[in-house]
Amino acid sequence: MSTDRYPFRTIEPKWQRRWEETRQFQVTEDPSRPKFYCLEMFPYPSGRIHMGHVRNYAIGDVLARYKWMRGFNVLHPMGWDAFGLPAENAAIEHGVHPAIWTYENIEHMRSQFKKLGISYDWSREIATCDPAYYRWEQLIFIRMLDRGLAYRKRSSVNWCPSCQTVLANEQVEAGRCWRCDSEVTKRDIDGWYFKITAYADELLEWCDRLPGWPERVMTMQRNWIGRSEGAEFDLPVSGRPGLSLRVFTTRPDTAFGMTYAVLAPESPLVDQLVTDDGERDVVERFRAEVARQSEQERVAEDRPKRGVRLSAHIVNPFNGAEIPLFIADYVLVTYGTGAIMAVPGEDQRDWDFAKSHGLPIIETVKRPERWTGEAYTGDGIKINSGFLDGLTIPEAKHKAIDWLVARGLGTAKVNYRLRDWGISRQRYWGAPIPVLYCPMCGMVPEREENLPVVLPRDVQISGKGGSPLADASHFVNAPCPKCGGAARRETDTMDTFVESSWYFLRYCSPHYDAGMFDPAAAEYWMSVDQYIGGIEHAVLHLLYARFYTKVLRDLGLTKVDEPFTALLSQGMVIKDGAKMSKSKGNVVDPDELIHNLGADTARLFSLFAAPPEKDLDWNDQGVEGASRFLNRIWRFVISHVAEIGSAPGARGRVEMPATPEGKAFRRIVHETINRVTADIDRDFHFNTAIAAIMELVNALYAFEASAGERMPAVERAGLLREAVETILRLLGPFCPHVTEELWEQLGHTESLFAQRWPGADLGALVRDEVTVVVQVDGKVRGRMTIDVNASSDVVERLALADDKVRPWVAGRRIEKVVVVPKRLVNIVTRP
């Protein structure tokens, strides 16, 4: 540990206080300036911040401060995703009320964020558990109910036995709860749904229209939506007039290869097809077996496909063939129609099943020459397919669908993997769903003037299961909004992802009380120009927020189609090869780091060690290096305050220096301006931007130690001033406290962040000479410093005359000479 560090412990709080007192980062709508809405995903108030937070919010802060200096009116707000299970679990374990726990955590974390010196407009802080916040989503819920975008149904849902609540499909990861990792089971439960499937096509379409989003996130969303085109048609049951099963297929062209059909075991149609008690027994036993399968078994490698043959047969409408019917575990009741036509020739799953059950296989696509595989899914010409023979697969698909439509047997059909968003949670710490159940009127939404339906504080949180609200009679019992009679309130609360689906709109006018947000403010600020957060929300929050924004648009509340113009998905913070976690013992505590080395150092290292989208490998010695760099700047500036203060042209620009050393140094200063600016603008490569500033600081030391001694004092002081002030401005967004302090030490009275971002002086960038590499047959054999404007002929002549080069050319025939101006010469030879 070094002993001689700059006084970050006094300057960091000093500037945090100053920024707050001067309301430096508080903004209002200002149509005369371009706006920039910079947003990092708001945190859950878990208690303490971790290095992942530091990195996330440091990235956002660099961008926000940079945009300030570029003259933008920057909205950079902060708030709390404050509803959720951990608060309730803390209540169960420690007896503290979720509200108390949450607000205490917010207090603590707010102070931690302030210690990081992030440029938030704290006057816009929100917490989603505030009734003044969630009342608006209750209102929207009622509007969605009107339009059929919110609805209630009984359905088989994902149930987390540990969290004691339902989970949406997006919240189940490989069969486990996204939050607590428990194995998820199935339950039939009544619940509320948002009709996100109504927006499937639009959500998908916009995936191609958001170039500011990372490709991998868009791909994950596309896959999640899972659109597939095909046909749906009926297969009549043999000898049972009027009875048929409907199947969905993406390959209607393969219908002539259908050698059997399969129903999902759970399908209700199975019960109608069963002919006697013996068969019923077999079916029920199979159903029980399928239901017993654990998630583990279901995802096991090479899981054999199991099934039971029914006595019923069905008829292939394309060729009249009578074929067997099965129930099998590989057909899902939840997708398509829950029934398939099986074409083992062109579908590997059907092929596997056919092989193990001795079923025939008909090829309907001509295989390539040396085909050795099993089911064939490639291109080819149709065979064994009646009127489709000789067509390509796309042609045959169309013709098969036309054939079905003409006979009234089926239609073209699009299916999605996406399911409606189940938003009911059987838990306490969430926004109440504003409906009541009346014995006379049925389900009735709360009257809009009665909103918000406030979540009651005095509730017993036992953790015994079931919503705690159900036992709170003062909440549950309420008059019916329609008839005034005794009714019962809904006791499910909303998924917390509903709150995070619109908080970015609330930030535009967080204190507005005539609606969800002030339309004028939202019109000015939206959309979010740059959104920053972790990849874990690729299909959760980021899909829900896109959907909800479109709903609000269709309700006439906003004009934007998409909430986030650009997304930066930052990598994880890794240490010793693993994600930081208590159990691995590799956690670095931000508080400790800030105390020992300062917030600027913590920020600098997390921005320097890797580009933002990559995982960051934490390294304590690397952090020391970052601290060393800031000390180096500090020492230089402090020891040169007097000299720099004596320089003319206190505002940066200096007269073109007279000495070659001065010119060369000044060029480095201005080249650095261009490099740093380009690195920030192009892909947020803060790591290389910082590296460029480090190079400039190295050059500054070298200049001061050597050439600087021999030039006129006025020139030297002017160059030092320009260099130092450039460094402070370029580094400001990364390390705002130390740069702001040094800026003041140099005699400035206005904040560094009220300064304009520097621009390179084109005159300073001009070079007289340039170093050109000379290659012989692609290998570097020499280099020469020549006039920048030398013609290609001259460059070629000089290269051939070079002492280092000549021996390599001697005795060989020169084939040609390639001259790349200002870069290199390649002499191509033959023996």
Place this chain on the structure above:
RNA sequence: GCGGGCGUGGCGAAACUGGCAAACGCAUUGGACUUAAAAUCCAAUGUCCGCAAGGACUUCCGGGUUCGACUCCCGGCGCCCGCACCA
């Protein structure tokens, strides 16, 4: 299986449109300063051969295009992430 990404020194990484591979930092080594240490400053540091000047090799592997390939094309190997019996 499908989709996306990646592969460069001891380590984190850099290289814009094909043009000096390894910038910057960490670590290591040497020197200066010091009674000494720390801090600081200066220097060296891809691998191999060589006392040296210098040379050969090197961006996962194998081919190709090109005067020239980390970068483009073809084939392979390996790793990471997401979805996964989605018909």
